[in-house]
Amino acid sequence: MSETEVTTAPRPLLLADGRPAARTWSLDPALKHLNHGSFGAVPLVAQERQELLRVEMERSPVVWFPALPQRIAATRVQLAAFLHVTADDLALVPNASAGASVVYAALSRRRGGEIVVTDHGYGAVTMGAERLARRWGGRVRTARVPLDADEDQAYEAVAAEIGQATDLVVVDQITSATARRMPVERIGAEARRRGIPVLVDGAHAPGLLAAPLADATYDFWVGNLHKWGCAPRGTAALVARGSLRDRLHPLIDSWGAADPYPDRFDQQGTIDATAYLAAPTALDFVDRTWGWPTARRYMNDMADYGAHVIGTAFAELTGTDCRVDVGLPVPGMRLVRLPGGLAASRVEADALRDRVARELGVEAAFTSFGGTGYLRLSAHVYNTSADYEYFAEECVPALGEWARTAREQHRAP
Structure with a gap:
């Protein structure tokens, strides 16, 4: 529940011309669409922008692809401004799970190979953590956080699982199955104090929270722009800070592999990057309209x-x-x-x-x-x-x- 229950129907938001x-x-x-959080929904203006970009790509692919890294880099600047981070910290990836996979591929075992997750974690991201733990010869420790746990209780449940053998902490900013926050700020600060990397899964945060990274302590953060931000699907941000970010590489090696982070993510062969380029159109549409x-x-x-x-x-x-x-x-x-x-x-x-x-x-x-x-x-x-x-x-x-x-x-x- 929220702190103040709304029992009267809110007045609907309208367009400038009075249409719904x-x-x-x-x-x-x-159909009735009550599940924006799973796959989002792309406004027509962003669909049209993406289609125009696809037409441009197909009309002159030999011109399009060599110029694409520069266009993606410019788009990163716009998306970074929306998230209130610097573009030099932000790489674009297909979704939050892909961003987590990039992190898992980059890290190595330093202590005991243990990874701390919570029982609210998104299934695909938790499965990736389990696979990494197997590769390390370690294990996953699951913090049990009651659904009604307050900030102190949630923090203490996670902190209790962090020990001398912990090599990574993975925690959701907003949980998918249970629609609650986790105190990522306090968890991140405690992990930082112990010298343990933290991956924050912020899949639902962009658009839903005004500045999701403002107070968080993290090494890696991933968030989907195609959920609440309404960007075309396949648009997510990977934000990394600190020395470990230099280890991050796209899941597919391409000609930008020798470039520094995050530039190496801007060149990914022949992928259709029109979703990335059309993402600012969706974000701007909501901003300009309401x-x-x-x-x-x-x-x-x-x-x-x-x-x-x-x-x-x-x-x-x-x-x-x-x-x-x-x-x-x-x-x-x-x-x-x-x-x-x-x-x-x-x-x-x-x-x-x-x-x-x-x-x-x-x-x-x-x-x-x-x-x-x-x-x-x-x-x-x-x-x-x-x-x-x-x-x-x-x-x-x-x-x-x-x-x-x-x-x-x-x-x-």
């Missing part, structure tokens, strides 16, 4: 309202309180507890996502943590109160029936 915000996206109007502070406030209020409306509907259906006490809530994302029998595991949560889209016409995120299933709401400027009211009226009864059926099947001999 959703008119500048190509989202299917036959302003990012206004957009963030709206997303937060809309997620709050959605959680209230849907949580109330579930409570009336089941007779139980479906509100979720998240220790460090984040803007724009909320959890609603699902009835028992639904989404008890990640596999079940993904299957429920697919079924709800197929049968109920709603794109929604379902997650699992500690054997409990949740609906994870993640709002953007194109959402309106009607989206969540529809879910409460049409989807909650169906989910209640699906949960009852699942429990009966589980009890059957």
Whole structure:
């Protein structure tokens, strides 16, 4: 929950000509889109910019590719300004997981080969940490952080797993499955004090947080610009500071391999880099149309309202309180507890996502943590109160029936 629950529908954001915000996206109007956080959504103006760039690339590839590193370098300057970092610290990568893989490939075992993660970590990034630990002949230590843990409790849970054998700490800035913050500032400072590298997974942070790297202590930070920033998919930032950044190389060696960090990331052979080049168009669109502070406030209020409306509907259906006490809530994302029998595991949560889209016409995120299933709401400027009211009226009864059926099947001999 947020600190102040929004129970009144926020007034929708409009375009300058009075049209709904959703008119500048190509989202299917036959579906309700309540899951911006998974894959984002690209506004039409950024789609059009990327298509123009692709046309340019295909019209003269021999001119395009030699000039591409310089264009990417100029784009990095624009994206670095959005994140409030220096362009010399920022490399562009396809997504946050790719950035984490770059870091894993660069590091070597120095102590005992142990990597500290949390039980809220994004699955793909945690799997990469496990593979690195196997390569080192070490192991992964998992900090167990209760969903309702406050800053002190979350910090202490992670710090307790850091020891003499720790070679790397990996921690989410905003957790994907549980929509909460982790105290990366304090965790990073403690790891720095012990001389241990820190990788901050900020996949959800760009656009959702005004300045996600402002107070963080880290060696490496990765964040997706194609989520809340609405950039074309395949656009993420890898920000590195300190001496270890000189070890970072793209996952594919190319002709820029001898260049310093981050320039060596600007030359990647024949990859389609139009997503990178079109990213500033998406960021500028939100800024010029509403302003990012206004957009963030709206997303937060809309997620709050959605959680209230849907949580109330579930409570009336089941007779139980479906509100979720998240220790460090984040803007724009909320959890609603699902009835028992639904989404008890990640596999079940993904299957429920697919079924709800197929049968109920709603794109929604379902997650699992500690054997409990949740609906994870993640709002953007194109959402309106009607989206969540529809879910409460049409989807909650169906989910209640699906949960009852699942429990009966589980009890059957």
